[in-house]
Amino acid sequence: MNSVDAAGLGIGDEYPPRIMGVLNVSEESPYDPSVYDDPGEAARYVDESLIDEGADIVDVGLESANKRFDVLTAEEELERLHVALETIESVSGDAVFSIETRYATVADEALSQGFDMVNDICGFADPKMPTVCAEYDVAVGKMASPPDIERPGAVEETDWESRISADWAAEAGYVEQVYEALKQNGITDKTIVDPAFGGWSEAQTLENDRETFRRLREFRALGQPILVSINRKNFLGEVAGRDTEERLPVSLAATSMAVERGAHVIRTHDVAETRDAALIGKAFTERSSAARGAVSVRELDIGTSGDLRAHLLEWGIDPAVADEHYAAFFELEGLTTSEWTRMEATIADVNAEVYPSGDGGGLLIGTFDAISRIPDRLEGEAGGLGELGPVIENMLQ
Numbered sequence: 187m188n189s190v191d192a193a194g195l196g197i198g199d200e201y202p203p204r205i206m207g208v209l210n211v212s213e214e215s216p217y218d219p220s221v222y223d224d225p226g227e228a229a230r231y232v233d234e235s236l237i238d239e240g241a242d243i244v245d246v247g248l249e250s251a252n253k254r255f256d257v258l259t260a261e262e263e264l265e266r267l268h269v270a271l272e273t274i275e276s277v278s279g280d281a282v283f284s285i286e287t288r289y290a291t292v293a294d295e296a297l298s299q300g301f302d303m304v305n306d307i308c309g310f311a312d313p314k315m316p317t318v319c320a321e322y323d324v325a326v327g328k329m330a331s332p333p334d335i336e337r338p339g340a341v342e343e344t345d346w347e348s349r350i351s352a353d354w355a356a357e358a359g360y361v362e363q364v365y366e367a368l369k370q371n372g373i374t375d376k377t378i379v380d381p382a383f384g385g386w387s388e389a390q391t392l393e394n395d396r397e398t399f400r401r402l403r404e405f406r407a408l409g410q411p412i413l414v415s416i417n418r419k420n421f422l423g424e425v426a427g428r429d430t431e432e433r434l435p436v437s438l439a440a441t442s443m444a445v446e447r448g449a450h451v452i453r454t455h456d457v458a459e460t461r462d463a464a465l466i467g468k469a470f471t472e473r474s475s476a477a478r479g480a481v482s483v484r485e486l487d488i489g490t491s492g493d494l495r496a497h498l499l500e501w502g503i504d505p506a507v508a509d510e511h512y513a514a515f516f517e518l519e520g521l522t523t524s525e526w527t528r529m530e531a532t533i534a535d536v537n538a539e540v541y542p543s544g545d546g547g548g549l550l551i552g553t554f555d556a557i558s559r560i561p562d563r564l565e566g567e568a569g570g571l572g573e574l575g576p577v578i579e580n581m582l583q
Contacts (some may be wrong), residue, residue: 187199187406187409187410187411187484188375188409188410188411189201189411190325190375190376190377190378190410190411191325191376192243192282192302192303192324192325192376193282193302193303193324193325194282195242195243195282197325197378197411197450197451198411198450199450199473199475201450202464202465202468203445203449203450203451203452203464203465203467203468204242204243204450204451204452205240205241205242205243205451205452205454205457205460205461205464206241206242206243206244206245206284206413206451206452206453206454207232207235207236207237207239207241207243207244207245207281207454207455207457208236208244208245208247208453208454208455209222209228209231209232209236209244209245209246209247209270209273210222210246210247210250211223211228211246211247211248211266211269211270211273212247212248212249212250212266222269222273223269224269225269225272225273225275225276226276228269228273228276229273229274229276229277229278232244232273232274232277232279232281233277233278233279235457236279236281236457237277237279237280237281238279239457239458239461240457240458240461241281241457241461242281242282243281243282243283243284243303243451244274244277244281244282244283244284245284245286245305245453246270246273246274246283246284246285246286246301247286248263248266248267248270248285248286248287248292249262249263249266257335257336260289260291260292263287263289263292264291264292264295267292267295267296270285270296270301271296271299271300274300274301275300282302282303283300283301283302283303284301284302284303284304284305284327285297285301285303285304285305286304286305286306286307287304287305287306288306288307288308288311288312288315288335288338289312289315289335290312290314290315290317290318291314293306293315293318293319294318297318297322297324298322302324302325303324303325303326303327304318304319304324304325304326304327305326305327305329306326306327306328306329307329307331307338307339307380308329308331308334308335308337308338309328309329309330309331309332309333309338309367309368309370309371310328310333310370310371310372311331311332311333311334311335311371312335313371316371316372316374319374319376320374320376323376324376325376325377325378326374326376326377326378327377327378327379327380327413327451328368328373328377328378328379328380329380329381329382330364330365330367330368330379330380330381330382331367331382331386332344332367332370333370333371337387338382338386339382339384339386339387339390340386340387340389340390341360341363341364341367341382341386341387342360342363342387342389342390343387343389344363344367344370346358346363346366349366349370350366359397360390360394360397360398361394361397361398361401361404364381364382364398365404365405365408365496367382368380368381368405368408369408373408373410377410378410378411378412378413378450378451379405379408379410379411379412379413380412380413380414380415381398381402381405381412381414382398383395383398383399383414383415383416383419383421384415384419384420385420392420392421392424393421395419395420395421396421396425399416399421399440399443399444399447401490401492401493402414402444402447402448402449403447403448403487403488403489403490403493404492404493404496405448405496406448406486406487406493406496406497407493407496407497407499407500408500409500411450411451412448412449412450412451413449413450413451413452413453414444414449414451414452414453415452415453415454416437416440416441416444416452417437417452417453417454417455417456417460418430418433418434418437418455418456419433419437422436422437422440423436434456434459437454437456437460437463438456438459438460438462438463439463441454441460441463441464441467442463442464442466442467442470443467444467445464445467445468445471446467446468446470446471447487447489448487452464473485473487474581475581476577476580476581477577478573478574478576478577479520479570479573480520480570480573481518481519481520481521481570481573481574481577482518482519482520482577483516483517483518483519483550483574483577483578483581484516484517484519485514485515485516485517485581486515486516486517486549488515491508491509494507494508494515495508497515497549501541501543501549503541503549507539507551513552513553513554514551514552514553514554514557515549515550515551516549516550516551516557516578516581517547517548517549517550518540518547518548518549518550518574519546519547520546520547520570520573521542521546521547521548521570521571521574522546522569522570523542523544525569525570525571526540526542526548528567528571529564529571529574532560532563532564532571533552533556533560533563536552536556536559536560536563537552537553537555537556538550538551538552538553538556538557538560539551539552554582557578557582558582560575560578561575561576561578561579562575563575564578
């Protein structure tokens, strides 16, 4: 799992969950408590209701992304940008400031005048967006979306037959489409992926959101931090039978679950409460890793065969491997090509498999019993294999 540096703020497995508070400078935005058009009032809101309550990131929206409203042009967004810029100049607290936009020209202007990162709800539909973010060396949230600047989040509207294949399009469910949408137009080293919870299109259903949430771990196979925006969303409210203003408890429960399933950034209007829920999720998350010398081992977050299939596909391994009765899954780094060959020979008679990637890394999968026997097999080995035995032993304790 790659970690991302967002203006000095670390985002990834080794860091606390990060809270993204929301400020809107768009009069049409539906959530009134976060909407301001006066920079002074907006700055006070950011200081008192976001940063002081525990927000690490402040996401500033120039327009409502609600599908009921017309999409603003880049020029219209730029006309509103001055309110956002005056606001962040007046904020006294310390936070990373994110500009929510679908346009590279708007991102360029915002980054040049003080913003720290970008939140792109159209998933790089503007092909210049990755280039702009790379030029400024900033983190960028990428929401799953078709390659259409006017249809954020509507992954079902993508022409998957031409983009992948007719066979794939006929078989793929909603979550598979979200996963592939995140891969469209590339992923930069500093991308944070967002599976696009919420009613982004007429075709999207509450069950689509629930299935995405159930399978959230699968998005870890993309190797990038995950951002989720689930605060008071309909798919949670329906479960408890609660209207928007009554959904804070269900949002907090889902936040803890999202962090445990792999989310790194939680976008919310309820900052203080969400921060606490995220910390609980992090405290009871079990993802182990260990290192010795040049060798490191990280246990993959595998809960279902679907999680494993997603990882195998990203590694170029036949997903049918997921049908075998394996229980332990580790990513290894730091072995040479010859050491991988020796490793494969060493474990040939135990119920485990290795899949080197060619860059010193690879996968080790097997039963816990088989992998627990590997350290003894590697005893007396030199170099990376000699270091690997104790690392595996430490991981299994």
